[in-house]
Amino acid sequence: MSVLEVRGLQVRRGRRQVVHDVDLTLARGEVVAVLGPNGAGKSTLVEAVGGLLPSQGAVRIEGRAATVLQTPGLARRTARANVELALAWWGVPRRERRARAMAALDLMRAAHLAGRQAGSLSGGEARRVHLARGVAVAPDLLLLDEPFAGLDPESHAALSEDATSALRATGGGVLVVLHDRADAWAMADRVAVLVDGRLVADAAPDRLLAAPPTAEVARFLGYDGCLVDASGSTLTRAPHVRLVPAGEPGLLEGAVARVVRLQDGARVEVATAAGTVWALVDATDPGGLPRVGARVGVRVSGGVRFPPSV
Amino acid sequence: MRFFLEGLAEAWDIVWAHEPWLVQLVVVTLKVAFISTGVALLIGLPLGLALGLGRFRGRGVLMTLANAGLGLPPVIVGLVFALLMFPQAPLGRFHLLFTLNGVLVAQTALALPIVVALTASAVRGVAPGLLAQARAYRARRWRVCVLALREARVGIMAATIAAVGSGLSEVGAVVLVGGNIDGLDQTLASAALQRIEAARFAEGLAIGIVLLGLILVITAALTVLQAGGGATRRVGRSS
Numbered sequence: 001m002s003v004l005e006v007r008g009l010q011v012r013r014g015r016r017q018v019v020h021d022v023d024l025t026l027a028r029g030e031v032v033a034v035l036g037p038n039g040a041g042k043s044t045l046v047e048a049v050g051g052l053l054p055s056q057g058a059v060r061i062e063g064r065a066a067t068v069l070q071t072p073g074l075a076r077r078t079a080r081a082n083v084e085l086a087l088a089w090w091g092v093p094r095r096e097r098r099a100r101a102m103a104a105l106d107l108m109r110a111a112h113l114a115g116r117q118a119g120s121l122s123g124g125e126a127r128r129v130h131l132a133r134g135v136a137v138a139p140d141l142l143l144l145d146e147p148f149a150g151l152d153p154e155s156h157a158a159l160s161e162d163a164t165s166a167l168r169a170t171g172g173g174v175l176v177v178l179h180d181r182a183d184a185w186a187m188a189d190r191v192a193v194l195v196d197g198r199l200v201a202d203a204a205p206d207r208l209l210a211a212p213p214t215a216e217v218a219r220f221l222g223y224d225g226c227l228v229d230a231s232g233s234t235l236t237r238a239p240h241v242r243l244v245p246a247g248e249p250g251l252l253e254g255a256v257a258r259v260v261r262l263q264d265g266a267r268v269e270v271a272t273a274a275g276t277v278w279a280l281v282d283a284t285d286p287g288g289l290p291r292v293g294a295r296v297g298v299r300v301s302g303g304v305r306f307p308p309s310v
Numbered sequence: 311m312r313f314f315l316e317g318l319a320e321a322w323d324i325v326w327a328h329e330p331w332l333v334q335l336v337v338v339t340l341k342v343a344f345i346s347t348g349v350a351l352l353i354g355l356p357l358g359l360a361l362g363l364g365r366f367r368g369r370g371v372l373m374t375l376a377n378a379g380l381g382l383p384p385v386i387v388g389l390v391f392a393l394l395m396f397p398q399a400p401l402g403r404f405h406l407l408f409t410l411n412g413v414l415v416a417q418t419a420l421a422l423p424i425v426v427a428l429t430a431s432a433v434r435g436v437a438p439g440l441l442a443q444a445r446a447y448r449a450r451r452w453r454v455c456v457l458a459l460r461e462a463r464v465g466i467m468a469a470t471i472a473a474v475g476s477g478l479s480e481v482g483a484v485v486l487v488g489g490n491i492d493g494l495d496q497t498l499a500s501a502a503l504q505r506i507e508a509a510r511f512a513e514g515l516a517i518g519i520v521l522l523g524l525i526l527v528i529t530a531a532l533t534v535l536q537a538g539g540g541a542t543r544r545v546g547r548s549s
Contacts, residue, residue, distance in 0.1 A: 050446060052442075052445070052446055064448070066446065066447050066448070067446035067447075068443075068446070069439055069442055069443050069446055070439075071438055071439030071442075071443075072439065073437045073438060073439030073440030073441070073442065073443045074437065074440065075437070075457065075460075075461055076437075076461060085457075086443075086447055088449075088453065089444050089447040089448065089449035089450075089453055090447055090448065090449075091448075133443075133447075137447065
């Protein structure tokens with residue numbers, strides 16, 4: 001049973017149309033991630049669904065919705081009191097607030113912060129308390145706008161892991177705007193891609209990655225290689241490409257254009273006659289990391305095909 | 311210097327003797343300061359809240375007016391109110407001229423812009439996103455207002471201190487509206503002016519000592535309250 005049904009949603013900011021004709025449904029217990037480039041209208045979409053912005057179209061919510069905004073605005077009181085405050089806003093009776101606040105902080109692995117003043121919390125801790133407010137009110141539909149924005153990679157990874165289980169524990173539907181694709185894959189049952197205010201894809205993460213509906217979506221999802229032939233284009237991601245020694249007959253060959261060092265290897269860009277591809281090279285490879293300008297063979301397995309117009 | 315020291319000693323004797331006229335001046339001064347501040351807070355807090363939270367056309371103009379009110383010349387305010395309170399004037403039927411109530415009205419008018427402007431600024435300085443977050447959780451309007459006032463309490467205490475300070479030391483409006491009538495609406499500051507004009511320097515100095523003492527004690531008490539309201543206990547590391 002769907003907890004959210006959006007039909008033909010349109011949002012204008014001043015003279016600019018930011019969201020165009022968006023249709024979206026979300027079932028109870030489902031987590032849907034909204035991804036898209038900067039300025040695509042993701043936050044606007046969530047705020048409009050949450051009723052915080054005027055919009056046109058139909059938004060039907062089965063029950064009550066709460067929106068966790070991007071900025072973790074905390075009141076000058078303890079972490080627990082901040083969660084209790086959200087419960088008061090939500091209309092929860094006073095006698096239930098303390099227990100629910102502590103349970104939510106516990107789910108967010110922030111119970112040890114309960115007595116700390118908001119001003120003394122680090123960025124990651126403040127975000128945990130911010131998310132605990134959303135978990136505590138446990139709405140039928142929880143809307144979140146970039147809940148991990150501005151965190152260092154370590155805090156980000158820890159928080160996204162804990163948030164995933166905590167958000168599912170609310171039992172309601174969750175619509176979450178994310179910036180990082182990896183978070184969407186870790187958290188969501190479905191991924192909706194918004195480009196220029198238009199919903200251009202909506203599918204389960206693995207299905208979407210395996211078969212992006214358009215080249216634009218494919219590029220956004222990390223398909224950064226493009227090989228062109230007479231019948232169309234093949235877009236590739238690094239896992240589709242393997243570098244082998246040059247000289248094998250019938251093998252696509254090219255020159256190494258760029259080597260971007262990673263912790264355990266490198267991303268290597270190879271320019272071929274058919275186009276450019278990126279490959280991952282392990283630092284422990286017997287041949288070592290290739291040098292810029294070196295000739296290499298390129299073996300492609302996978303990728304997605306699009307017609308010539310791409 | 312000797313003249314000053316002798317005057318100071320004589321003034322101290324007057325203070326120490328708890329002269330009834332001096333006690334009466336203290337009572338009137340406290341009444342003027344606290345009643346006018348109380349009324350200004352009652353009217354000014356909702357107005358400051360509306361200016362700080364509201365998004366409506368003309369808010370910038372109103373904010374500018376409130377800020378300009380911080381520099382209102384008390385003599386001009388006193389003059390305008392005195393003219394308005396003349397028997398044939400719009401406020402004449404209330405018989406406020408040369409009464410303590412008249413002084414209270416004028417002093418409230420002086421304290422009001424202080425409360426409005428400083429409250430609006432304090433509310434606008436509340437942690438970004440907090441009030442928006444309250445609205446995003448469907449908080450009722452009154453809860454958002456209470457939250458804004460609570461979060462802005464340090465600034466609101468500053469407004470209260472400034473309004474009380476203005477009430478304690480105001481002269482121009484008190485003299486023009488109240489007539490500086492001994493035993494009726496004369497305050498410490500206006501009495502000091504009168505005594506000095508009459509060359510009764512020891513009494514003027516005695517009044518000055520009491521007035522400064524009052525200002526120090528009251529503002530210290532309010533400052534302690536303000537520090538308590540804004541304190542955030544820091545426990546553990548902050549990274």
